[in-house]
């Protein structure tokens with residue numbers, strides 16, 4: 357079933373024109389989004405050495421499990437990543453304060469069917485698994501990421517992707533709900549652009565989102581913690597440490613301000629941006 361994916365990719369850029377409410381930038385005409393981090397769980401006492409290359413192996417810290425929302429009031433509701441919900445993950449990782457990502461978005465007034473798009477930063481279980489909780493969303497994933505990890509029959513090519521998640525994403529692709537992105541620096545939606553090079557997985561991506569405060573960078577796991585960014589340390593789980601560092605440097609050039617780079621698992625997101633609260637941070 358290779359052909360449908362190719363067909364979807366071919367119409368990749370053609371489908372993005374649409375109207376938007378909300379602020380519009382004078383230069384590009386692209387909408388300005390509101391960006392939120394939404395915390396749906398905590399995993400306690402995670403080894404820091406699994407996040408930051410070379411970290412002291414005795415260090416442990418709680419990590420935040422998040423999805424990120426970019427929305428234009430009256431327009432699109434775009435998630436970066438979808439979290440997890442299948443029992444096997446919940447049972448294995450025993451997250452604290454867990455709430456299904458599809459329910460956690462009620463804290464910003466959304467229902468699952470309100471989500472129009474999901475940018476899949478990479479295929480790890482804690483970012484991809486929840487994709488099928490959002491019945492109307494279109495998935496945006498790098499073609500190289502998809503084809504590296506999922507075969508033409510919809511099976512996992514490696515243990516990096518969970519087999520159930522591979523089947524789920526392939527099923528969404530057959531239903532016409534997956535857009536494969538052709539590489540680096542692609543504006544997938546007006547005001548939202550994705551970038552490769554972070555090398556957390558084969559073709560992991562991060563995104564910039566235009567806001568009134570300037571471009572927000574949603575790093576996902578291409579930078580796990582503020583410590584990666586601020587101490588210039590590659591992530592511990594990367595296929596290419598140098599490429600990861602270059603990607604983090606690039607995030608710094610792309611962001612409207614250093615504070616607008618949002619790392620993938622740092623609980624400090626919710627103290628640096630304490631409002632509106634209840635596990636929701638408005639990035640600005």
Ligand SMILES: [Zn+2]
Nearest residue numbers: 482483577620
């Ligand atoms: Zn993660």
